[in-house]
Amino acid sequence: MRVGVLTGGGDCPGLNAVIRAIVRKAETVHGDEVIGFLDAWDGVRDRRTMQLDVHAMRGSLPRGGTILGTRRGSPYDWEEGPQHAKEILEDFGIEGLVVIGGNGSLTVAGKLHQQCGLPIVGVPKTIDNDIEGTDVTFGFHTAVQIATDAIDRLHTTAESHDRVILVEVMGRHAGWIATYAGLAGGAAAILIPERPFDLDAVCNLIQARHERGRYASIIVVAEGAEPLAGTEERASKELDRFGHVKFSGIAQRIAPEVEAKTGFETRVVQIGHVQRGGTPTAYDRVLATRFGIAAIDAVHDGAFGDMVVLRGTEIRRAPLTVAGSRTRTVDPALFDDVASVFFG
Numbered sequence: 001m002r003v004g005v006l007t008g009g010g011d012c013p014g015l016n017a018v019i020r021a022i023v024r025k026a027e028t029v030h031g032d033e034v035i036g037f038l039d040a041w042d043g044v045r046d047r048r049t050m051q052l053d054v055h056a057m058r059g060s061l062p063r064g065g066t067i068l069g070t071r072r073g074s075p076y077d078w079e080e081g082p083q084h085a086k087e088i089l090e091d092f093g094i095e096g097l098v099v100i101g102g103n104g105s106l107t108v109a110g111k112l113h114q115q116c117g118l119p120i121v122g123v124p125k126t127i128d129n130d131i132e133g134t135d136v137t138f139g140f141h142t143a144v145q146i147a148t149d150a151i152d153r154l155h156t157t158a159e160s161h162d163r164v165i166l167v168e169v170m171g172r173h174a175g176w177i178a179t180y181a182g183l184a185g186g187a188a189a190i191l192i193p194e195r196p197f198d199l200d201a202v203c204n205l206i207q208a209r210h211e212r213g214r215y216a217s218i219i220v221v222a223e224g225a226e227p228l229a230g231t232e233e234r235a236s237k238e239l240d241r242f243g244h245v246k247f248s249g250i251a252q253r254i255a256p257e258v259e260a261k262t263g264f265e266t267r268v269v270q271i272g273h274v275q276r277g278g279t280p281t282a283y284d285r286v287l288a289t290r291f292g293i294a295a296i297d298a299v300h301d302g303a304f305g306d307m308v309v310l311r312g313t314e315i316r317r318a319p320l321t322v323a324g325s326r327t328r329t330v331d332p333a334l335f336d337d338v339a340s341v342f343f344g
């Protein structure tokens, strides 16, 4: 079989581990030829490809990023795009295409399969861990570890100066990274998109903590966290050219108020793309490898229109349409019954 692979959306630690696993099983077990399309759908449109074989994948397992390159955008942005993409893939003799992507890429993949019959299998990826249908996405554990390491370091400097430090992490619609890193790093408060915050209540919590003799506080803030309606001015919702909200830095915005209300010097650390860069953790390498193996098997089973997912400890399949059906938000039991017990 001739199989295509592309990576779409933002990059994520573990992408190369997925590609490596696809190539390994495709070549050595199924006897396939694997072609990588460069820079996501742009590489399909412009016919830019890379031959993928076991030799080409050497050394890729611990490498962050994606050797194929990635972009936002899809055939739906081009004139007659879906039909054009279909014809190009047919020209290349592609019998199955593995799309490794986040919510946006998987939704597009589902549409291309449903509307044009493209033989696509999906692999969910995002550090945000917010894709419906899978219990975990690879890249998430790496991001959490990076954020936790940063919080550990920030504790000692915050304590030395008796400061409040607001640590902003990624998570546009769901606060998974904030919740996990905040829990693991012993945060005094965690602000997530799922729970609009009341800044007065947060500041009261910090003051009460200090009155109990504790000093220095780390507050973990997800980039998509928002104040409760009516309590603060909400950030304006400027969009980028793909329709994604451009965040203006919620931690930076609320820091002066935290300082004024608590009376403690306040600093902001935005971890940003450090969370997405570099080598994946062992957990993410293993999950990514399992997804890659399952994806090439799904191609051989003709399970087009499906993505591979993790349910509990097992790899299963779910329709691609599930990915875009809703955002998988933080489990209330984890946030309300576990994480919040440690606030203050």
Ligand code: F6P
Binding pocket: 010, 011, 102, 126, 127, 128, 170, 171, 172, 223, 276
């Ligand atoms: O989807 C993952 C994510 O890391 C978000 O949490 C973040 O807002 C976004 O990507 C930023 O991506 P970029 O800077 O590449 O547009």
